[in-house]
Amino acid sequence: MITMVSTIANGGTYIQPRVVKEIINSETGEVRDIETVKKDRVISEETAQKMLSMMHSVVAEGTGKNAQVQGYSIGGKTGTSEDGVNTGKYVTSFIGVAPINDPEVCILITLYNPTGEGGHQGGGVAAPIASQVLGEVLPYLEVKKNNEEEKQEVEVPNLVGMSINQAKTALDELGLKIEAKEEFDENNKIIKQLPKAGIKIKQGTSVIVYKNE
Secondary structure: OHHHHHHHHOOOEEEOOOOOOEEEOOOOOOEEEOOOOEEEEOOOHHHHHHHHHHHHHHHHHOOOHHHOEOOEOOEEEEEEEEOOOOOOOEEEEEEEEEOOOOOOEEEEEEEEOOOOOOOOOHHHHHHHHHHHHHHHHHHHOOOOOOOOOOOOEEEOOOOOOOOHHHHHHHHHHHOOEEEEOOOOOOOOOEEEEEOOOOOEEEOOOEEEEEEOO
């Protein structure tokens, strides 16, 4: 199921699944990458886009609403099936991709015979779990939110010896913030900073400064 949905997310091209991304020799540090292997086109790119659009609708306004993650566009499909005939047991699931406009993650949640308060429908018990997982994974992968400008990396300047106002001006020009751990007056100079000068960080990040006595 993951391979099938990944094929849709990849524009209709089948990508051979792999478990290992790279192998690192613990003694020499040598890294051997496991290449991504592209196979045949399974469906047209047009069909893949239509499928993604329908999956987006499922989460935006259908049975997969509980898989929504604030700030991100998620696509998916819920599933509910009987586990055997007249057993009263069910298999419930949610499968999806995110973000829908440029998929980076494919997720499958499968629950066997769920018995909690949410019932046994995929949208009721599996989709919320997908929401929780994606809510952690997408920020960890630094996937930008909808309508969020991609932040650039800039090099931290050397602030040592500057006054707090001079440092603030220097950081403002780079799109960085300043955080003083102590109260500065006009006579105080910066003697230490974190991160150190030369380190690259994303715009909007704070640089912590310390003063002399």
